[in-house]
Amino acid sequence: MRELVFALEYDAERNTLADTLVDFPDALVRSLSLHATADSLWRVDHATGSPTALSAIEDAFLASDYYADCLATEPCGADSETQILDRTDDTVVLYTCWQRTSICTSIPHLALEYLGDGLLFETRHKQRRHTWRIIHSEDADIHGFFDALRGELAPDIDMDIVRLTGLSSSPASNSTTDEGILSREQHEALTAAVEHGYYEAPREIDLGELAEKLDVPRSTLTYRVRRAEAQIAKQFLENGSVADPLSTA
Structure with missing residues (x-):
C-alpha cells in the first residue's frame, strides 16, 4: 500500500464548512470513518471546539446548500442527510449520507475511479484548509486522479500536494x-x-x-x-x- 496526502485551500464562499471554520481558529473537524460507493457516500466526523463553534459547525453540516465532499460548483440536487450522533460541551460527532446525482462528484468517488477499491481515507478540516490522506494500492493511477481532480476544482481552489510515497x-x-x-x-x-x-x-x-x-x-x-x-x-x-x-x- 502507498500513501497520498494533499490539501485544498478554499477561498471565501467556496465551501460552507470552510467559511464557518475560518471564524473559529481553534476548531477542527476530522473524519472518523469515510466510505463511498459508485452512487453514494457516507462518513462520520468528529468536531472539536467551543460551544459556539460547534453550533456553527452543526449549522454548516445541516445547511441545504452543503453536501459533504461534493465538488460541484453549483447546487447539484444531491440527496443529503446529516444526523448528530453525539454531543458534549467541546465535541460533536456527525453522520452524513449523500446520494449522488448525475452532475456531481467528490474526492472519494474520483479516488474510487482512479485509485481502485480498498481505499482508506482520513481527512482534517481546519479553517480554510482541508487535508486528505488516502492509502491506496501500488498500481493506482495517481496521475489520472490528480488530472481529474484538477478538472473538477474551481479555479480559485488551491491544491497543495503534501506527500506522495512510491509515485511511479x-x-x-x-x-x-x-x-x-x-x-x-x-x-x-x-x-x-x-x-x-x-x-x-x-x-x-x-x-x-x-x-x-x-x-x-x-x-x-x-x-x-x-x-x-x-x-x-x-x-x-x-x-x-x-x-x-x-x-x-
Whole structure:
C-alpha cells in the first residue's frame, strides 16, 4: 500500500464548512470513518471546539446548500442527510449520507475511479484548509486522479500536494519518480517562478498571478511548483546539496 496526502485551500464562499471554520481558529473537524460507493457516500466526523463553534459547525453540516465532499460548483440536487450522533460541551460527532446525482462528484468517488477499491481515507478540516490522506494500492493511477481532480476544482481552489510515497513515472504525462529528477512541466514551472520573482523577498508575484501569465490553471501550477520543491528538498536532504536542479537532462 502507498500513501497520498494533499490539501485544498478554499477561498471565501467556496465551501460552507470552510467559511464557518475560518471564524473559529481553534476548531477542527476530522473524519472518523469515510466510505463511498459508485452512487453514494457516507462518513462520520468528529468536531472539536467551543460551544459556539460547534453550533456553527452543526449549522454548516445541516445547511441545504452543503453536501459533504461534493465538488460541484453549483447546487447539484444531491440527496443529503446529516444526523448528530453525539454531543458534549467541546465535541460533536456527525453522520452524513449523500446520494449522488448525475452532475456531481467528490474526492472519494474520483479516488474510487482512479485509485481502485480498498481505499482508506482520513481527512482534517481546519479553517480554510482541508487535508486528505488516502492509502491506496501500488498500481493506482495517481496521475489520472490528480488530472481529474484538477478538472473538477474551481479555479480559485488551491491544491497543495503534501506527500506522495512510491509515485511511479507515467510516460504519457512525463511526470517524475521520487528520484529527485524534475519533469519538464515542473522544470518550466519552477523556472517561471524564479524568473518572475516568486522566490524574491518580498515576493514579486503570487502563484495566481503567475498562472495567469502562463495561461494554466492555478491548481495545476501549484501542484507542479510544490512537487518540484519537494523533489529538490528531498535531493538536498539525501545528498547534502542540490546539483543544478533546474538544468535540463
